[in-house]
Amino acid sequence: MILYGLSTCPVCQRARKALEAAGKEITFRDIRAEPLSETELAGLIAEFGDRLVDRKSNDYRALNEWLKNSEAEAQISAKPKVMARPVIRDQETLYLGWDEVVQAALIPV
Template sequence: MILYGISTCDTCKKALKALERAGKPVTFRDIRAQPLDEAEIAAIVAEFGDKAVNRQSTTYRSFSDFLKASEPEAQIKAQPTVMKRPVIQADRWYLGWDAETEATLTA
């Protein structure tokens, strides 16, 4: 299982700790230190579409009008931290960390 996020994200930290406590093998991928390649971005956007971009983030709000009107792939490529976090690749893809995702992945 791969958890894509950033090391300073509280939600990513919470998810990582919960998965480790449950004894799940998880690899943390800091998307700042190891940026996503085009294939990874395409796979995430294919799975989640526009939901892959966190439009509430300060990163998104700082985008130019041109970038805000761009495709999600271009937005994530320009600034990876605009991606909603965490993105977890396991038996399938998961976006975010809520009670349902936690129950599924820590069972």
């Protein structure tokens, strides 16, 4: 299982701790320290589309108008912090966020 996020993101930290506590083997990938490849990013965009960009974040609001009007791939490549997180890859299945639905799917009760 791979968790894509930021080491400083509280939601990513909660997800990682919960998954590890449930006995899941996690590989954490900080997308700022180790950016996504074009292929990886294209795969995530194909799965989640525009939902992959967190348009409510301060980082998104700080983007210049040209980037705001660009594709999600350009926005995330320019500023990885605008990616909605965490993104969790469990074998071939991808999950976005850490809400009750994702938690129920990854940590059976």
